[in-house]
Amino acid sequence: MADGSTHWRDSARAARFFFVDARAAFPLLLWLLHMRIWTFILAIVTMIFFALLEKYGFTLTVFTRWFRNFLGGPHKSAHPWWKK
Numbered sequence: 001m002a003d004g005s006t007h008w009r010d011s012a013r014a015a016r017f018f019f020v021d022a023r024a025a026f027p028l029l030l031w032l033l034h035m036r037i038w039t040f041i042l043a044i045v046t047m048i049f050f051a052l053l054e055k056y057g058f059t060l061t062v063f064t065r066w067f068r069n070f071l072g073g074p075h076k077s078a079h080p081w082w083k084k
Contacts, residue, residue: 023060024050 015022027043053063 020047021050021054 021027021043024047026044031039031043038075050060053060058066
């Protein structure tokens with residue numbers, strides 16, 4: 001360690017671009033490459049989406065699993081409908 005301020009345990013932290021999550025900064029890069037109003041709005045909406053996920057403590061993987069479970073509903077069949 002050169003200065004002692006970094007540690008190997010910090011490698012699990014999420015990547016950040018200043019104060020923004022790196023996944024949320026990617027649409028901003030797309031907007032910088034293709035400056036149109038619709039790409040700007042898409043970038044802002046995506047950044048707000050990732051900010052809300054972070055506020056509620058979700059990661060993208062956890063959110064997609066939660067959303068899939070939400071769409072499936074409370075009743076889970078053990079057998080497919082086509083084999084009944």
